[in-house]
Amino acid sequence: MSSGEIRRRKNATNRQTAANSMSGKASPLTQTKRSDNTDETNPRQSGKKSLKRREYDEYAWFAVFLFAASYFVITRRGGGIHHSRGGLLSSFSKPYQISASSVSVMGNQEEMIGSIFYIAKNQKDSTKSSSLELAHNHQLEVVLSSPPDLYCTEETTDKCNTNDNQEECKKQIINEQPMTFLSYLISTTWVHDEELGRGFLLLADGGRSGRIWRWEVGGGPITIGRSLHMESSGCRSGLWVDGDDTKMRNGTCPENIFSGSVSSSSSCSKTASEQKTSSPPLLGSASLAVELTRDAERSSIGKNIIVAEWGEKRIVRVEGETGARTPLVVLVPPPAHHEKIEMESQGQEEEEEASHESEEVSVPEWVRVQRPNHLTYTPFGDLLFSDNRDNVGIVYRLKEAVHVQPISAEQSRDAHGWERSKMEDQADQNNVDILFQTDGVIEGLALGSDYSMLYILVASPVGKTVYRLPLDSDDDEDDGSGDATSNEPNEGEKDSASVFYSMHFEDCEEDHIDYNGNVSLSVGSKLSVDAQGTLYMITCPSTVTLLSREQGRVIGTLTSQGSKSFTSIGFGEDGYLYLTSPNELRRVKTRIGGMAVPTNLVVPQPSKLATTGGDEQRRQKRDKN
DSSP states (O other): OOHHHHHHHHHHHHHHHHHHHHHHHTHHHHHHHHHHHHHHHOHHHHHHHHHHHHHHHHHHHHHHHHHHHHHHHHHOTTSSTTGGGSSGGGGGSOOOEEEEOEEEEOSSOHHHHHTTBOBOTTOOOSSOTTEEEBOTTOSEEEEEEOOOOOEEOTTTOSSSSSGGGHHHHHHHHTTOSSBOOOOOEEEEEEEEETTTTEEEEEEEEOSBTOEEEEEEOOSSSSOOEEEEEEESOSOSSOTTOOTTTOSSOTTOOOOOOSBOSOOTTSGGGTTGGGSOEEOOOBOSEEEEEEOOOTTOSSTTBOSOEEEEETTTTEEEEEOTTTOOEEEEESEEOOOTTHHHHHHHHSOHHHHHHHHHHHHHOOSOOOEEOSSOEEEEEOTTSOEEEEEEETTEEEEEEETTGGGOOOOOHHHHHHGGGOSSOSGGGSSSOOSEEEEEEEESEEEEEEEOTTSSEEEEEEEOSSEEEEEEEEOSGGGGTOOOOOOOOSSSBOTTTTTTOEEEEEEEGGGOSSOOOOOTTOGGGGOSOOEEEBTTOOEEEEOSTTEEEEEOTTTOOEEEEEEOTTOOOOOEEEEOTTSEEEEEETTEEEEEEBSSOBOOOOSTTSOOOOOTTOOHHHHHHHHHHHHHO
């Protein structure tokens, strides 16, 4: 091989080696380009992928719709066999206990009863011709219950009710079953939350220091049920607790507990059979109301809640934004016979001094409210409430309560010791007046369907009476200062108040109830009115009587067999009529709701330059309209 041939082959080898090295460095670019070329050169594969994505997009809405429809059917109230609990998923839970399954009808009022309750189709009780069976899933049912709160008195056990051994007692009862959380339910009110888009029921617990519970049914598959809304809703400071209210020491609020204070497994009740037990002291929240908001969509919309505090002996407004408790009512005009009792209890010297003072001061000295109850707003923004003092029932009116200025949170802490509210500091005490006074215990207040009539339920030792009192401008001139000597309105009210309905306890199948000396038997708001004007009142311990609007005749009764005495009755905006007993909450589905108070008639905020005379003229002009 010649030297030239050898050089040619060597050069060719070097060129090949250099080319290989260059191709190795550029391999990633070459591979990337090849991959891109692959997609470009394979349109069939890319088309298939895009077609699949397009098919998924077309059917995605159907998958979402199917899921939403399934959720709606499962959670819909009418979907399950126990539909009142929240849907099909509730069918797997324990059904509510049925408390009453029929309604008694008086006379030929079947059509009227059928317009109120859901009656079973083509069903009528064969044993009782005057009874109509309630439709399935629309019967009176117990939705919330708790073991009774048994209270040990100090005389029989001083291990639970004294502050020295509270910690030891708590450790012993904390693991006890069953748990007690409801002490003594007294009243309910409905609140609509605009943010949630639904409402809930507030329950006033008057036992011990009081609690406000919240009951609601959510939009999901599980009922939200009970939750604690406010703790110590009626007694916090203990400044106004005395021996007449409870067997606890003066100046002490009874402690709220979640389990029974009497149990055989606790050292507090090792001799339970020898101990005296009774209902818990009633120093909690007796009545609730939602403050009216001018031009609101409904009367239940409002951030401020009005609470009647029995332990603090006052009516306050809980400010929704700050939580401060603004006192609305602390002092009230005394009943007609109060001055005579006070004069008899004073000495001769005090009588002479009082006679000299009476020559200078014509307005009698106001007294602190004792048992405020039955909070009711009028369409004008006035707050009606009752007070039972010395077996005399009085109905008061706080004029234009919606315009009371709120206080700060710091002032709220000091307000427990206030002897009067800010409005009562005025020289002329004309913001609270007496509308009605009579012997007996007032058990309920309710506005009529035309808002011009006030129904008042009064209990006496022999029975119950419903009075009908017109609300007009004449009330401003009537001071209601008559003697309460019988179960009749006082002299100042006989011309305006009339008897709408009366009954005797002898008509009740249950044992006779003696209201004298036992205040706990008469607590609670036991009167309500529906949108058509029909009255619902608790007559016998576990019986609701329905009265016609026109003549006050009984059109039907709803009786719960074997249950404890009802303490309150009221409508919710969820289509249910709610009933409470001391430790139970019941409800029955109704075709008609409760009476709604209009908000467009609320008196506007008066100007700061308005005089007292101008305010009175505005009130009279308002009432006439």
